[in-house]
Amino acid sequence: MTPNPQYHYNLPRCVADEFVEGNFLGLPGKSDNPDVVVLQVPYELTTSYGQGTANGPASCVEASGQVELFDPVLGQDLPAGYNIYTAPAWDGEGATLREQLAGITNYLNKWQNGSTFPVTLGGEHGILPAIIESLTTHPAIGGDYSKLNLVQIDAHADLRQQLAGEKYSHACAAARAMDFGLKHLYQVGVRAFSEEEYRRIQHDDSITTFFAADTLRSDAQWQNWLDTLQAIDGPVYLTIDIDGLDGTIVPATGTPVPGGLSFWQAVETIEALFSAPNAQVIGMDVNEIVPQQGSPLTQFTAAMLATKGIVNHINNRNQGRW
Numbered sequence: 345m346t347p348n349p350q351y352h353y354n355l356p357r358c359v360a361d362e363f364v365e366g367n368f369l370g371l372p373g374k375s376d377n378p379d380v381v382v383l384q385v386p387y388e389l390t391t392s393y394g395q396g397t398a399n400g401p402a403s404c405v406e407a408s409g410q411v412e413l414f415d416p417v418l419g420q421d422l423p424a425g426y427n428i429y430t431a432p433a434w435d436g437e438g439a440t441l442r443e444q445l446a447g448i449t450n451y452l453n454k455w456q457n458g459s460t461f462p463v464t465l466g467g468e469h470g471i472l473p474a475i476i477e478s479l480t481t482h483p484a485i486g487g488d489y490s491k492l493n494l495v496q497i498d499a500h501a502d503l504r505q506q507l508a509g510e511k512y513s514h515a516c517a518a519a520r521a522m523d524f525g526l527k528h529l530y531q532v533g534v535r536a537f538s539e540e541e542y543r544r545i546q547h548d549d550s551i552t553t554f555f556a557a558d559t560l561r562s563d564a565q566w567q568n569w570l571d572t573l574q575a576i577d578g579p580v581y582l583t584i585d586i587d588g589l590d591g592t593i594v595p596a597t598g599t600p601v602p603g604g605l606s607f608w609q610a611v612e613t614i615e616a617l618f619s620a621p622n623a624q625v626i627g628m629d630v631n632e633i634v635p636q637q638g639s640p641l642t643q644f645t646a647a648m649l650a651t652k653g654i655v656n657h658i659n660n661r662n663q664g665r666w
């Protein structure tokens with residue numbers, strides 16, 4: 345990617361130790377059994393409206409150079425004694441959509457070992473089924489997907505059976521994930537969906553959706569969402585479609601939508617999930633990132649949310665959880 349001077353940072357945030365360009369947060373992690381691995385999947389094949397998700401992961405890594413390493417949850421600077429490694433990006437190879445998805449699964453799978461926390465930056469949301477498939481060997485799953493919960497922040501339900509004849513469209517990401525026989529899907533921020541999706545949400549007992557229209561107009565409904573997260577039992581994967589946040593703070597995503605979550609509601613969601621007493625968050629992604637021109641707000645927001653996930657994972661590790 346050719347750096348655009350309008351959003352290219354010439355001066356990374358001041359850090360005490362060495363700043364490694366091209367690494368998330370500029371941290372000099374090591375590839376040998378890292379505690380956290382940041383993975384980049386610059387995949388774009390089916391995006392229906394906006395363009396540019398293929399450059400999203402790199403722009404997010406670049407923007408992460410401006411994210412503060414200190415977070416009060418940890419009380420100290422990242423990496424806080426942990427090995428946070430930024431892996432080389434997925435190579436994008438594959439002649440067909442199916443081959444590309446298989447390649448993504450293969451790229452992610454080596455990190456699904458239970459001792460490394462993978463944070464994947466996307467790329468369009470169509471990568472979700474490939475991520476779920478890569479979890480098959482994760483020790484917390486043991487190949488039994490009926491144990492796995494999925495939490496999704498998204499403007500869209502992504503529960504279509506197909507879009508324009510393509511069942512691996514990003515508009516079908518959650519439906520394809522549920523095809524693995526997952527235990528439960530929890531959605532929040534949803535405010536753009538079809539009749540087919542709405543009916544499935546109403547009738548499928550394995551899907552719980554908190555619509556943006558309800559949680560943003562009722563404090564009680566928002567608290568209900570947080571309580572629901574706190575009650576999750578077992579392994580859980582977190583997928584954040586950046587368009588779940590309000591379009592004003594992520595204007596460059598593939599499909600920006602008004603009326604979404606605030607930044608702090610996204611952070612509250614992360615904190616409630618990671619602190620759920622009986623849940624183990626085994627990985628997360630932030631996807632549909634598009635490099636915003638002129639202002640880095642979209643990719644910076646994505647970088648901050650990925651950092652919040654890392655911070656909350658490390659906080660759990662510090663407390664002897666997982």
Ligand SMILES: [Mn+2]
Pocket residue numbers: 469498499500502514517585
């Ligand atoms: Mn989505």
